[in-house]
Amino acid sequence: MKSLPLIFLGVFFTLAFSWTGIVLTSHIQMRDLVPATPELVNADGEPIGGPTYRIRGRTVLGQNAELMPANPQPLVGIAKQGKQVYQDLGCLYCHSQQVRRAGFGADFERGWGNRQSVARDYIAMERVMLGTMRTGPDLANVGLRYSELWQHQHLYNPQITSPGSTMPPFAFLYEVQPISETRGPSPNAVEIPEQYHPGEGLEVVPSQRAKALVAYLMNLKQDYELPEMKFTE
C-alpha cells in the first residue's frame, strides 16, 4: 500500500458508503413525511390502514381524513421562543425526548408516554433533541404530566417539587422583587412554599425567558394518534 490514489479511493468509498446509508437514505426515506390525522383515506375517500396504499402497482401516500387536526403541529409564539431557552441552557444533556416501545426499558410504566415515539412526531421541529441521557426523566410528554405552577416552582428550585433532585436551580430566570405597596402582589408571581421563600414582603416573578420555557415545556406532548402508531390500550 504505497500509492496515494489507492488509499484515497479507499478512504473515500468507505465513508461514502456509510454517508449514503445513514444520512442520504434516511433523508430520502423521510423527506416525504407530512403531518397526518389518525385516519387516512385513499384518493376515493375510503379509509386505509397505513400511511400509504397501493394503486395499480404503485405505492401512493394516503390523504388526511377531513375535519380532523393533522399532527404534529409546529410550535408557535412564545413556546417557540421557549425552545431557544431550552437549547441554550443545555437541557438536552440530561433530558431525552423519546418514548421507547413497551417492553424495552420502562418508559410506559414510568408514565412517560402511552405510545412509542415515531419519526413523524419530529417532522415539524426545527431542532430535534432526542437526547442520549436521562439524568432527569424523559420529557416527550412532560406537557401532559404537570401544571404550569409545578413547572415554575421546579425551575425556580427543583427541591420544592422533587426533593433530592440533582437538577440545577434556574432561579436566574426569576426576579425576586419587593411586593409593590400601591399595586399589591404581581399577578404573575409564583407561589413558593415557605421553606424556599426568599422572605417576607418579597415575591418571585418569572422573567420572559422563564415564561417562554414553561410554555415550551407545556407544549411537549405526543397526545395524538398517527396511522402508524396508536395509543397502547
Next chain:
Amino acid sequence: MNTDPSLLQSLSPKETTGFDVRAKLREVDASMRAPAMLFLVSAVLWLLAGTVFALIAAIKATNPEFLSAQAWLTFGRVRTAHLNAMIYGWGNNVIFALAPWIMGRLSRARIRHTSILMVAGVFWNLAVTIGIIGILKGDMIAVEWLEMPAYVTPLVALSYALVGVWVIIAFRWRQTEHVYVSQWYLLAAFFWLPWLYTVAQIMLVFEPATGVVQSLTNWWFAHNVLGLWLTPVALATAYYLIPKVLGRPIHSYYLSVIGFWSLALFYNWAGVHHLIGGPVPAWLISAGTVASVMMVIPVIVVAVNHHLTVVGLHKQGWASPTIRFVVFGAINYTVVSLFGSAMALRHVNEVTHFTHFTVGHAHHGVYAFFTMIMFGGVYYMLPRLLAREWPNAFLIRVHWWMCAMGIVLMVVALQVGGWIQGLQMNALSEEGTPVYTFLQTVENTKPWLWARSISGLMLLIGHLAFAVNVGWILFSPKTEDQVTQPTLLTEAE
C-alpha cells in the same frame, strides 16, 4: 548503507540509525519546531481549562446548588464547554502538533512554509475560544459535539484546511519508497474529518434536515469524530512510537493492513447505536449494531499486532515515559472497543442507554485511549524538537500515576454506577410498576458521582504536573552537547 533495506526494515520507522537519515529527521524536527510549540502550548492550556470546566460540572452533578446563580455557569453550558475545550481545544491542538511531525518524519520531508501552519494555529485557537465563550453566553447549537455557534464555522473550517493541506503535502513530497501504516491512518483521518464536518454543518446548522434525519446525521458525525479522527491519529501515533522506542519492527504488515481497512469499513456505520430504541428506521439500528460488533476485527487485529511487538520488552517499556503512556492507551483501545461492541447489543443497550455508563465509556475512549497516547507522543516529540531532555522525572511519575489511576477510577465508578442506575430505571415489580421511583435512582447514583469528582481531581493534579514539566523543558537550557541519556522512570538495563 549500500544494501537496500529489507521489506520488514522499510516498514519500521526504527530504521533511522544511518547518519544521512538522522540528518533528514533533524531537518524535519527543525521545520516543525515553531508550529508544534504553538499547538502544544495551546493544547496544554486547553487541557487545563477543560479539566476545570469538568470539575465544576462534576461537582454540580451531586451538589446542584454549586455555582448555580448565573446562567453561564449552569450545568448544561459548563459541561458543553468542557467537551468542546477537550475535543477541539486539547485534542485537535495536540493532533496538529503531532500529526504533521510524524507524517514529515515518516516521509523524510520537512514541513514547508510553516508560517502558514502558525497562522492556522492562531486562527484555530481563536475559533475555539470564541466558540466556547459563545456556548457559555448562550449561543450554543443544541447538537451534541457540534455546539460551537455557527459564526465560528468559517474560522474552524479555514484553519483546519490549512493544517490538513500540509499533512498531505508532506506525504506528497515523501522521499521514502515504502508507506508505513501510520501514514495511512493520518492521511485517512485528515481526509475524513473535513467531510464529516462539512456534511454535519450543512445538514444540522445551515439547512437543518427534517426530523430525526438530524439525529442520525448527528450521531454519524459525532461518533465518527471519535472513530475516524481521534482513533486513527492515536493508532498512527502508537504504530509510530512503539517500534521506534523499543527498537523492534511492528510484528505483522498484513495485520496492519487488515486492521486499517476493517476499521475504515466498519467504524463509520457504528454511530447509529446511540439511537437504539429511538424513533429511527429499525434497519439502520440493526446496521449500526452489526457494524459495532464487527469492530471486534480491527480491534483484535491491532491488539495482537501491538502486543506481539511489545512482548518480552515490558521492562524496557516500563522505563520509558512514552511507552508507558502509549501502551496504557493501546490496551485501553482494546478494552473500550470491546465494551463498545457489547453496548451496541440491544439487551445490553437497554440497560446502559441514557445512563452514566455511556459517560464512562466516552471518557474511557477519549481519555484512557486517545489522550494517554497523545501524552506519550508529547513525551517523545518535545526532547527531539528542543534538543534537550525532560527536566524532571518525578513530575512525569506524578503525571503518570495520577492520570492512570484517575481514569481507571472514573471509568469504574461511572460504569458500575451507570449499570446499577440502568437496572434500577428498568426494574419492574410483578404488578408491572417501577420498583424504584425516579428520585431513588438519582439518589443511588450520587456516591458514584462523588467518586467521579475525586477521579477528576486526580486528573487535574496529573495535568498540572504535565503542564509544569512542559513549561520547564521549554525554558531549560539545551543539553544537546552534554553527555546525557533520555529521562527514564526506572533504572535503564
